[in-house]
Amino acid sequence: MIKYWFALLSFFFLTHEIFSQEYTISGAIADETNQPISYANIILIRASDSIVYKGTSSNENGKFIFNDVKADSYTLHITFVGFKDYTQALLVDADSVLDTIHLEETTEALDEIEIIAKKPTLKKEQDRLVFNIENTTLTEGSIWDVLKGTPGILMINDEITVKNSSNIIYLINDKRVYLSDHELQQLLSGTNANAVQSVEVITNPPAKYDASGGAVINIKMSKNLVTGYNGNLYGNYTQGVYPRYNIGTGHFFKKDKLSVFLNYSYDYSKVNRVNKEDMLFIEANAVTGRWQGDIDRNTKSKTHNASLNLDYDFDEKNTLSLSASTTQTPFWKQKTNSVTQAIDSTF
Structure with a gap:
């Protein structure tokens, strides 16, 4: 029986080695003039079941990287406000550096005149990203829709994450909101975004937030949530x-x-x-x-x-x-x- 146990162990370690191989996927994102696009949202979706496998954002130079990617077939999905969504099929079986990905700017047609849609502004501060959306088309939806489109915020399988962590403190006008993730989603999904001025994504929160290593999302509004x-x-x-x-x-x-x-x-x-x-x-x-x-x-x-x-x-x-x-x-x-x-x- 010893030979059978030896064969069993050999099979186990061989199988483990084959299926545990992981690779690195990297690339860069730019606009049509080849200017880098910072803080674009990038996700890898498993082709077999359409589950989001990993997510990240491009850095200040438009570059991104996925580490520890298991060998499989994926769809690369990239979004950034003001640009059309980008998708690309990927077969991961080795480390690879992708060619620069160019995003196409969103346009709207009106009476045969092409108009560039007004884009929100993104400002990088020392400890946060400030996404200004006041008087833009993003305020036509709900506050939850705004969060889903905010650079630096990723939606991973119906859960909001920042820097691959769902440990997030939510503020409205600098006041903490003591609701569960599901309760907050219900509230913000039913609240119009027309009063939202900006969304601050604080990736390195000061001690006053007591964020315990997580991130802070601060929703700035011109007025508080509607009375009633x-x-x-x-x-x-x-x-x-x-x-x-x-x-x-x-x-x-x-x-x-x-x-x-x-x-x-x-x-x-x-x-x-x-x-x-x-x-x-x-x-x-x-x-x-x-x-x-x-x-x-x-x-x-x-x-x-x-x-x-x-x-x-x-x-x-x-x-x-x-x-x-x-x-x-x-x-x-x-x-x-x-x-x-x-x-x-x-x-």
Whole structure:
């Protein structure tokens, strides 16, 4: 049996070496006049399942780099405000330096006259990027849409990241917003951006923010969030072997110095995972052994999430914030069927 274990270990290390190879992909981005484009958003999307694999931004010289990229097929997707989106298919099987990528400026046609769309301005300061969008077409959408298009901010699988980290503190007019990521998305998705002046992406936050190594996004507005009530319902449904869905509701109320946000959601999930393994041991062109493993696992759960946030502004410098949240899973069940067998043909 020793020879079988030796063959098994050899197969494992060989397979691990093949599938763990990683490469570096680099390149540069410029406009049609060959001027570098700084802080463009760049993502790698796996071709097999359309999942965002990695994301980065171009530096001050328009250059970018992806490290530790596994061998696979990808789509390179580049966006920068004022320019058309760019996509390119990539087959990664070695380190490579891409040719300079030139982005095409966005134009609009009006009565046969071509007009260059007014572009927001981007200013680099010592510890932050300041993205000014006041009186531009970006203010026609929601505040959430503005964040998704802000240089330096990447949307990775429906999650906002800065410098590959989702550890972000959000401010509105320099005041911290004590909401979860999902609650904040619901609020900003339902709020028009016409009052937004700029978005500051602070990658090296001063100590006063207590960002614990993360980033800070500060939304500057000409006026505070609209007074009154804002409510929404949301939900999604996924069908695999079994269905999964979640439904929820969010409510925001603001009047004078008081702001209240209430959120509730219900999640139902039943997930089936099947893992099959079959390994042959060959010696002298003959099968000398076989190892088989089959695992069939079903996991079912029901979860309730609720949160309440309250802010009261005493004055411009003093705010009382209270928050409470709860998560309850009254039902969770897992059932696993596992069959493993080893066959030695010498017996």
